[in-house]
Amino acid sequence: MAPKFGTSGLRGLVTELTSELVSDYTNAFLLACETNGTVRVGWDLRPSSPEIADAVITAISQAGQTAIVDGPLPTPALALASLSAGQAAIMITGSHIPADRNGLKFYTTKGEISKDDETSILSHLTALDGPAVEATVKIDGGQDAIAAYVARYTSAFGTAALTxxxxxxxxxxxxxxxxxxxxxxxxxxxxxxxxxxxxxxxxxxxxxxxxxxxxxxxxxxxxxxxxxxxxxxxxxxxxxxxxxxxxxxxxxxxxxxxxxxxxxxxxxxxxxxxxxxxxxxxxxxxxxxxxxxxxxxxxxxxxxxxxxxxxxxxxxxxxxxxxxxxxxxxxxxxxxxxxxxxxxxxxxxxxxxxxxxxxxxxxxDLPARFTAADRLTGIATDASKAFLTELTENRAARAAFFAGVGAETDADTTDGLRVSFEGGNVVHLRPSGNAPEFRCYVEADSAQRAQKLLGVHLEKLRTTL
Incomplete structure (x- = not known):
């Protein structure tokens, strides 16, 4: 899969996140979104992140904006620092996915980009032409941002909260x-x-x-x-x-x-x-x-x-x-x-x-509802979407796939297919938006039942997909 926006930012294979592609997306972000002329840059600890960060920093500085290099730090710490200063930010991270993949998370001066911002970025997806301007790069090291993030919770909960x-x-x-x-x-x-x-x-x-x-x-x-x-x-x-x-x-x-x-x-x-x-x-x-x-x-x-x-x-x-x-x-x-x-x-x-x-x-003490979730990896997106379309549009196909769970009471298509059954069981199927994965979420009135539902339907998905 080519790099694309998913549930949170742009993601793709490291081999496809070339310096040119990263520069193009960075330039598109600078054109499409409010930055106040300054973009903070942070990254996670996967091996590819520093090199991708270099491409981001170069693109920012060559576009005539100031890049503040925070280095490795938590995404919420970077977001907190950018919001507090009225600056934009780009975090280089693939979150929880394997190290052969990575991505970019974008923040305007108002916070995390919206789906409308994603559309605008895609419409500006072209490299800037013309000579590079004088670069402005500030090395912050992220220590101030991290300290502010820690202080946020120390002041909120107090020094004896976990004694x-x-x-x-x-x-x-x-x-x-x-x-x-x-x-x-x-x-x-x-x-x-x-x-x-x-x-x-x-x-x-x-x-x-x-x-x-x-x-x-x-x-x-x-x-x-x-x-x-x-x-x-x-x-x-x-x-x-x-x-x-x-x-x-x-x-x-x-x-x-x-x-x-x-x-x-x-x-x-x-x-x-x-x-x-x-x-x-x-x-x-x-x-x-x-x-x-x-x-x-x-x-x-x-x-x-x-x-x-x-x-x-x-x-x-x-x-x-x-x-x-x-x-x-x-x-x-x-x-x-x-x-x-x-x-x-x-x-x-x-x-x-x-x-x-x-x-x-x-x-x-909470109401007795229990969830479980897992995913299958290496599932081609075309195959998973075709399978889910068949289940969504064909009630007989759903009945066959979910045989043994109970009578269907509702089929919710807000995101993927979430089917509820008599007795309170729920099975929710959804392909990943930016990786060859297929996720299964379940809910039941006991933890044991939830785990059993998950295991049964993961096995069905393995057989089918």
Missing amino acids: GLRVGVYQHSSVARDVMVDVVTALGGTAVPIARSDEFIPVDTEAVDPETSSLFAGWCGDHNLDVLISTDGDADRPMVVDRNSNIVPGDVLGAITSKMLGADILCTPVSSNTMIKQMDEFETIHLTRIGSPFVIAAMEDCLAADPSAKVVGYEANGGFLLGFEAVTPSGRLAPLMTRDCLLPILAPLSLAQASGTTLDALVA
């Missing part, structure tokens, strides 16, 4: 691996760094394989951990493992965080856990297509209708977006409408500590 907790930090190759340790320590917890890697490891917080889950269980026991935390490669998705070695899904973290912050309005993709419909705390729920641009668009619509709305957004992967100034245990938390990993980690943990309980107890 008494032993927090394992699965560092792997996350660009936030040191930031997580710093934040846990700053909030009074005991950070236990684990499994730092010199090689890039593609961690997908929505699809953790059994071998990795076994590692988590071993680490929790060996290090006597109260909780284990981590993120994906660029740190816009959280991963949390409770004291019983159970992974807490991102949309569960999102629901707890939303409740803790006092949100009234939730914007979240249709794939997220439907437990929120049974929670009295939320007045309005907007279900969107999958991808942060769609969540942000829904949040912006809510704020346009009522600027004082207490609106938040989160994705099933746990990336959390804050749309209002929230009151927190030690102060206030300014809006940050880009996916963040730290808030949905820290809010549930601090809430549990303040309540004298545990994270797993907070989760147990």
Whole structure:
């Protein structure tokens, strides 16, 4: 697949992200979007990122704008720095996907680009002609941006928020691996760094394989951990493992965080856990297509209708977006409408500590709806789209594929095909927008049933695709 925009930014094979292509997209962004003449540049730790960053920085400077080089840092830290300074930003990252792929995330002075911005960038997709102008490049090193990101949560939650907790930090190759340790320590917890890697490891917080889950269980026991935390490669998705070695899904973290912050309005993709419909705390729920641009668009619509709305957004992967100034245990938390990993980690943990309980107890108090998700890789996009079209348009084909689940009660095509059945089971199928992958999401009234549904339908997909 050629590089293209997906659920969050441009992505493609590293071999196809040539300097010329990267320069073209950077120039198109500079032409199409507001930058105020300055673009901050950051990247993750995959091997190809520094070279791609060089192409981005060169394009910015040769276009007569100022490039501020922040270097390796979490995506939300870069976004926070750019928004605070009224500057644009470009993050070089492939997020959770393997190291043979990479991508670009674009931020205007207002925040993450919208789908309309993507269309405008594509319409300007041409290299600038004419001689290069005098280059302006400032090496910031990202330390100020990282410090501001850490301070955001220290001031919001206080230096005693995690006191008494032993927090394992699965560092792997996350660009936030040191930031997580710093934040846990700053909030009074005991950070236990684990499994730092010199090689890039593609961690997908929505699809953790059994071998990795076994590692988590071993680490929790060996290090006597109260909780284990981590993120994906660029740190816009959280991963949390409770004291019983159970992974807490991102949309569960999102629901707890939303409740803790006092949100009234939730914007979240249709794939997220439907437990929120049974929670009295939320007045309005907007279900969107999958991808942060769609969540942000829904949040912006809510704020346009009522600027004082207490609106938040989160994705099933746990990336959390804050749309209002929230009151927190030690102060206030300014809006940050880009996916963040730290808030949905820290809010549930601090809430549990303040309540004298545990994270797993907070989760147990939520409505009993359970999700599971995984993906098949190496699936040609044409094949997956043809298969999904057949299921969508042919009810008999759906009945055959979903045989044994129960009678169909609804088929939602907001994003992919999400089928609900009598008894409350849900199976949601969706091809990736920018990688040869096919995802399967399920929901049921027990964790065991959800895992069984997932396993059965992944096997069906393997056989079919």
